[in-house]
Amino acid sequence: MESKVVVPVEGKKITLQNGKLNVPENPIIPFIEGDGIGVDVTPAMLKVVDAAVEKAYKGERKISWMEIYTGEKSTQVYGQDVWLPAETLDLIRDYRVAIKGPLTTPVGGGIRSLNVALRQELDLYVCLRPVRYYQGTPSPVKHPELTDMVIFRENSEDIYAGIEWKADSADAEKVIKFLREEMGVKKIRFPEHCGIGIKPCSEEGTKRLVRAAIEYAITNDRDSVTLVHKGNIMKFTEGAFKDWGYQLARDEFGGELIDGGPWLKIKNPNTGKEIVVKDVIADAFLQQILLRPAEYDVIACMNLNGDYISDALAAQVGGIVLHRVRISATNARCLKRLTGLRRNMRARIKSTQAPLFCLRR
Incomplete structure (x- = not known):
């Protein structure tokens, strides 16, 4: 052409x-x-x-x-x-x-x-969203200047992969039948008229995202990297994201357990300072960014959580229109x-x- x-x-x-x-x-x-x-x-x-x-x-x-x-x-x-x-x-x-x-x-x-x-x-695969307060910008919170975070949102997996089927379609019925008859799934409450979707989360996808977040923290002299997830509910996707993130920090960056773990500390090779690698449940995190925003720095999360978190944080410092995105x-x-x-x-x-x-x- x-x-x-x-x-x-x-x-x-x-x-x-x-x-x-x-x-x-x-x-x-x-x-x-x-x-x-x-x-x-x-x-x-x-x-x-x-x-x-x-x-x-x-x-x-x-x-x-x-x-x-x-x-x-x-x-x-x-x-x-x-x-x-x-x-x-x-x-x-x-x-x-x-x-x-x-x-x-x-x-x-x-x-x-x-x-x-x-x-x-x-x-x-990386949606990088720096969120900080610019003086003079109207904000709904009392101390917007305490918000200074950089979100690393995984951009290639999770439910945003678009693997889903419409309710009552032949494909949806086929998937539901397979889950019930071949996999023994009994938790689909109303299978007769039900849309269905798949949430992929891989070790490779997780590790390259968390690697980018830790490398950013090292290069930019940041204090911590927080893995935000819903692993308490989705243990084999969101929970695996957390586990693989910690594993990468140990294997590639020499992360050491803090007080028996699971939190880790990494030595910044450029400054000698410690970088803390920690995790938090997503709903608790959305509460804590209002109550204790200064405790968080670089954030690593899956696709859907990152979508919510990025806009919620931006609202604290004046709205999404004041912030840029780099997708890498x-x-x-x-x-x-x-x-x-x-x-x-x-x-x-x-x-x-x-x-x-x-x-x-």
């Missing part, structure tokens, strides 16, 4: 060398305008980033922007029902870093969520801005043009 993307004449690709990004003086960065208010906010975002680069580097560096397509605009460029073209995925892989606006959910079958599809296709893989990064899709509320648009979101590979 003929390329629909215009590559800038000036600029060079960002490359990966020894696991680190090699950024040229004039990098080419793909961007996705997005749907809804993306038409309004993305052009403004590009101008803000350009101005920041100009000021920071005194004109010695410059970004060459390259538009790529996903969402409604993609259907106009590539054809009806082409919401996520292969060319877009290939360019993000090739150029390593990209930035995107908000994306709609296609109506009908096929892709359920373009955001989830991007993460899965590019294996963007071993070889890619994606940045995004955080906001909704509506264009018809101009006052709201003016108040939500702060943050953005970045993809990096």
Whole structure:
């Protein structure tokens, strides 16, 4: 298929060398305008980033922007029902870093969520959300300045994998029949009209997420890494997430038990300071981030818990529109801005043009 993307004449690709990004003086960065208010906010975002680069580097560096397509605009460029073209995925892989606006959910079958599809296709397994208070921002809590956390949300597994079947469908009935007759499951309360879903959680997926969180804590001189989970109820998924996280801290970072465990301490090789690796039940954590937020620093959690936690924490310091997201893989990064899709509320648009979101590979 003929390329629909215009590559800038000036600029060079960002490359990966020894696991680190090699950024040229004039990098080419793909961007996705997005749907809804993306038409309004993305052009403004590009101008803000350009101005920041100009000021920071005194004109010695410059970004060459390259538009790529996903969402409604993609259907106009590539054809009806082409919401996520292969060319877009290939360019993000090739150029390593990209930035995107908000994306709609296609109506009908096929892709359920373009955001989830991007993460899965590019294996963007870390959703990194730094949340801190900026002085002068209105907040519903008395001491928002005590909130300073970085959330590492696992982005490729859990119920967000989208493995589910609609109630009364032949597939749902087949799965339920298998569970009841072959696996001896007797806890499906109303099997006759029941949707069913699967929650995958793997050792590999858990360990690469927790590894990234601990490495971040070491590099950025943070005090602790907390594994947030519901292992008291879901012992073989959420509970396994906790166990594998502790195992990785012991095996790869030399974690030592504190007072018999399960909490561990790791010595930061850069500073000599101790980093505590601990865990907490998710519902208790949501309470404690209000009562004792200063006790938490880097957070590692599964996909669904991370979704709740990120927005709850952001609300404590002024709302999600003030915070950025970096969604990462071993070889890619994606940045995004955080906001909704509506264009018809101009006052709201003016108040939500702060943050953005970045993809990096």
